[in-house]
Amino acid sequence: MGHEHSHGNNKKALLISFLITGIFMIVEAIGGWVTNSLALLSDAGHMLSDTVSLGIGVVAFKIGEKAADYSKTYGYKRFEILAALFNGITLAVVSIYIFYEAIRRFGSPPEISSTGMLVIAVIGLLVNIIVAFIMHSGDTHANLNLRAAFLHVIGDLLGSVGAIIAAILIKLFGWGLADPIASVIVAILVLVSAWRVLRDSLQVLMEGVPKGVEVDHIIKIIRNVPGVIDLHHLHIWAITNEQRALSCHLVIDGAKKIEEGDKILQQVEQILAKEHIEHVTIQLESERHHQDDTIITE
Secondary structure: OHHHHHHHHHHHHHHHHHHHHHHHHHHHHHHHHHHOOHHHHHHHHHHHHHHHHHHHHHHHHHHHOOOOOOOOOOOOOOHHHHHHHHHHHHHHHHHHHHHHHHHHHHHOOOOOOHHHHHHHHHHHHHHHHHHHHHHHOOOOOOOHHHHHHHHHHHHHHHHHHHHHHHHHHHHHHOOOOHHHHHHHHHHHHHHHHHHHHHHHHHHHHOOOOOOOOOHHHHHHHHHOOOOEEEEEEEEEEEEEOOEEEEEEEEEEOOOOOHHHHHHHHHHHHHHHHHOOOOEEEEEEEEOOOOOOOOOOEO
C-alpha cells in the first residue's frame, strides 16, 4: 500500500513538472533567440530534453503499472529504468552540444541583450525551483526514473543561475565571454549528472548487485540461520531500484522433514526482508545432492 502511494506521488510530481517545464521551455527558447544568448538557448535546449524526458518518465510510470503476464513475468516496472537510461543519454548529448556552441562563441562573442537575458533567466530560476520542489516531494532516492528527471531539473536550475551571473557580468562590465563560460560550467555539471544516471541505470539493466547490498554480509546472515549448512549459486540483482531480488541454493540436513525445511525458508525470507530484499527464490538441497560445488556469488 505504501509503495502504491509513493508510486502515485512520483507520477503526479512528474506530470506537473512536465507541464510547467514544457511551457517555460518555449518562453526561454524565444527569449534566447531574441536576446542572442547562448546561456539561455542552451538552457532552453536542456529544458527541451527535460520536457521530453519528463514526458517519457510519465509514460514509463504508466507502462510500469501494467500487471505481469506470461510475456513479461516480472511485469513492466523495468521500463522506468529504460526511461532513466534515455534521460542519462539526453543529458550527455545536451552537454556535448553546449560545449560545442560555447567553444564556437569563444572566438567571436556576439552582441547580447543583457537586460532581457537577465529577466528571463530570473524567471527560469523561479520556475526551476518550483519544479524541483514538486519533484523532491516524490521519492527521488529510491526511484531511478524520478531521480533522473530530477537531475535534469537541477541541471536547468544551475543553468538559470549561470545565465543570471553571465547577464549581470555582461550588463555591468560588457564581458561577453561570460555567456559561453557560464554555459561550459553548467555543461560540466550536467555531464556529471548524466554519468551518475547512466551508471545507476546500467547497473540495474546488467543485473548487478544493488547499491547498498553487501554480498558477504548476506552470505553470513543466511549461513547463521539454524539448519542451514551452506549455500551456493547466490545471485542478487534489482528488477528496479525499488525492487531487489535474490536466488540461491540452500544446503540443509537431508534428514529434515518438509515442515522443517519450510521453517528454515521462512527464517531466511524474514532476515532478507530486513535487508530490503523481498523477491526471494530459494532451492533447498541436501548435502548428498550437492557435495562439491563451490559457492558462487555474482
